[in-house]
Amino acid sequence: MSEIKLRPVSDHDEAFLRDVYASSRDAEVAAFGWDEVQRAAFLAMQFSIQQRAYAMQYPLARTSVILCDHVPAGRMIVERLDGEISLTDIAVLPDFRGRGIASALIRELQAEAAAAAKPVTLHVDRGNTAAFKLYEKLGFAVTSETQMNFAMQWTPPDK
């Protein structure tokens, strides 16, 4: 049974975080038929846009490196607010997918939220069917939708 832990990011993790981000968009970008140079340039730009957007939109968010048996396997960003715990982002490297890492971490977040009597919320891009299905499986329901995304929420069951 793999041991999954989180540790806070440090400045040394920049390159790793970029890799995690790039790998999370691989399938999407592969469809565009680019060469390596175009792919790398696009993803580097998108990553820095996301960094800036997250810093601005979610100032209270905390980024963690996901460790699977002490090996960096992904990243998770969580914002703990008064009325909710918000899962800003979660991404697992391809080699570590299919092992239930994201599910395990989200369930832990749900346990923390339940203890605090708070819901867990998140937003997911409309095009990201795999993530949407995972969240549904973990008990999240759509609370609002726009042309671009779904807002989803999991509410702890009443005690």
Added chain:
Amino acid sequence: MSDLPNITLRSVTRADREILLAVYAASRIIELSMLPWNDSQKRIFVEHQYDAQTSYYAEKYPAATHDVILSDGTAVGRLYVDRRTNEIAILDVAVLTEFRGQGIGTTVIKRLQAEAAATGRAVGVFVEVFNPSQKLFGELGFAVVADDGMNRRFEWRDAAA
């Protein structure tokens, strides 16, 4: 008079795919313009996103109306509306870039407001906080009734209701 009589609606058919993709692409212009893509790469992205959205809507909102917006018979945009008991929900209203600023969006939304008022319902729509179309909703008397930091709900209700 802010109702342009030459603006009409026509139900979407399969033959409208190209224009609908163009309208959808126009509504995603913020992301698309930031990217060093050629036209065929943009098209793949737009098609994929559009098809995912269309099948989701067809499944979740089977009674929704999907119309091409016509200006003097020319396709200039699209309107996707789900009529519910207490609300006329705008799933999408989008106009091609070159036809914006001419009162087309205003005409279409005002007609929905008139329909809502006549049937005792509100008009509602969700847009992202950075979506520029919210300016129009504000101008037409919609109020922000919910905001989760990413998605904002605008609602309009007839004052006489």
